[in-house]
Amino acid sequence: MESVAPAIRTDELAKRYGRITALAGLTMSIPAGDVFGFLGPNGAGKTTAVKLLLGLARPSSGEAWVLGAPVSDRTAHRRARRGVGYLPELFRYQHWLSAREVLRVHCELIDLDRAAWDAEIKDALGIVGLAERADDRVGGYSKGMQQRLGLGVALLGRPALGRHDVREVIRALKARGTTVFLNSHLLTEVEQVCDRVAFVDKGRVVQVGTLAELLVADSVRIRATGLDNGAHEALRSFGDPQREGEWLVVRGIAADRVPDLVRAIVERGGRVHAVEPRHESLEDRFLSLLEKPRKSDA
């Protein structure tokens, strides 16, 4: 619909450490305003990609643009980082400071107008639910509180929101037009908040799309015996059949075709013991993509 400049764009972005390829060639584009889930198994290159996007590491080849600024242009990229809030996986802040002081340091680092600090910090503390502990040393915080402080730090420079839950914060950010890049292995979390998702494996994007696009495939599990070898091919018109022991899993089948599938099995001499229709979750999709990544990479 609207054609705004992408918030993040990468073009064959690659990072090698000696012989090890951490990121093979990442190409993707994230429209401004999207909540984008960045998914992949450990070692897929997610963290490396984030470091490259933030300018913490430099690409071996390829290019990335953050809010329009290429990472290769250090000055422009540094300026663009004013508009980026980052919640590191490893959220460690100066433990000898209070939460309020940490937030103040970050207000100063992003050039926020000094007059706006107090209101900004008050909002951030309120949103993440740390208002009452704002003047305690971070060193005494629980891990959860430290993470909330991290979220507060990442929220600075953005106007008020009003809930404590991370998912709620993300939804509220989206409502304000903020692009959210969620690097996660928590699939349910991603499933609940993201508009679009990229699956990454071995340093490349395996598949990218909206949740609706990626999860069109409903599937059905049928426990059937007595099927001959040719049955597999014959059932292909219904979806993508795969044997899992006694079970036959057919992915990508429309729900109203399940009875037809059962009849087709019976007509080929199969005996049907059980039928379990399933709505595919992101996790199923993710796992099936990882099992045969190249085949589905259309």
Add this chain to the structure above:
Amino acid sequence: MRSLVIARLVIREGARRRLLLALLILTLIVIALTGWGFSRIPTITQRGAPLPDLQVKLIASQFLILTMFMFSFVLAMAAVFVAAPQISGEVESGTALAILSRPIGRAEYVIGKWLGLTALVAVYAGGAAAIEIGVVNAVIGYIPPEPVAFLGFAIAEGLVIMSLALLLSTRLSGMVGGVIALVLFGIAWIGGIVGGIGAAFDNAGITHVATATKLILPTDGLWRGAVYALEPQALVGAQAGTVSAANPFYASSAAPLAFELYVVGWVALVLALAVVSFREREP
């Protein structure tokens, strides 16, 4: 200027983590003890008679040099302990990620660290030495010839070793960088003594080696400058031309201006190297 944000964080860390408090308490204890020691000097008698005033002053000057040597050693150690993990520690703990993903350049980060450490070094060196000199003056009425020059050299010595430790911190863990900095500090000190021996015996080879160590890490040259500022002229005249050039608590001449300029250039170069080194580091 974002460097100042980082500098203030360094200072605040020093204050919050009770580094400054610990140093302050220990320093005050040492000053009290040495002050008492100084107060005993006039009570020394020779064949039943008190020492002449000049001799009291000479003993006081020697005692003060020893005390200041201890302070300079503590300063060097403390500067290394604080500077060596300054960057590497933040990278290891992940604290650096949250800071460096902000619109701050690597140069601003490193220079900010350096500025903060410089303030800590100057406050400690200046404070401790000024109080000690003040106490000695109050107790026996002795003031070294050039207290201000002494402060300048003492602070510069701390800055040199701190800058080196900070450079190492851009690449090495605090433990490794700290050990390397201290070993180099020791080598420079020994180099100064060896150079004195070379000069006394007119051995060009030894003298050159010593000069080289003095230039690679100018801490000992600065220490000699500090000592010279503490020496009464009578003492310099009395010892001139003897083997005492090797004595690490003695300096036969003031540090040349060229050396002072060299030190300024040395610190600038090390700081620049630290910036370049950290610019290529990927936390």
